[in-house]
Amino acid sequence: MPNIDIDVSLIIHHFIHLSVAFVLALPIALNREAKQSGAGLRTFPLVCIASCAFMLVGMSVFPEPDAEARVMYGIITGMGFIGGGAVFKSEDGVSGTATAAGIWNTGAIGVSVAYSRYEIAIVLSVIGFLIFQFADPVKKKQRHDGKGK
Structure with missing residues (x-):
């Protein structure tokens, strides 16, 4: 029978990271949900915490920077694949x-949180929310004024 060694302090450490990633994805997710976008309250937080989790696992399993970079490349590629499904x-x-x-x-937010680069994650969350919240009315006004499509 395998020996299962559970480090409670490590669980708490990872829970905090994943919780921060979840919270920072919420403003964007709530905005997208309110505007009835295809992706919303489930997709954005899941992408964010999964990106964070993959990076946390990669950092603990592959302590070499080159290996960690390959994990990050995989996350970036995966985000492009998921995002491609949203384009019609x-x-x-x-x-x-x-x-x-x-x-x-939100994938970038998750990776930033995994590396404890909260300042980057917070800025990405705020700017992402602001773009979704305020760019749409500006685009609609430009179209209405005849300056856009």
Whole structure:
């Protein structure tokens, strides 16, 4: 029978990181949910905490910087893949690119939190929220004024 060694302090350490990632993804997720975007309250926090978790595991299993960088590259690529599923092309043009970028942003938040770079994660969360909150009305006003599409 395998010996299961559970380090409670490590559980608490990782729980804090994952909780911070979750909280920092919420403003973007709530905005997207309120605007009935395809991705919302479930997608953005899950992407953020999964990115954080993958990076935390990578950092603990692969202490070499090159190996950690490969884990990060995998996360970045995965975010692009998930975001690609949010992009739709139609006769009217392309939609979902902002949602795809938002998914990528929340992945970056998760990685930042994993490395305890909270200042980066907070800035990404705030700026991401502000873009989603205020850019849409500006775009609509430009279209209405005849300056945009």
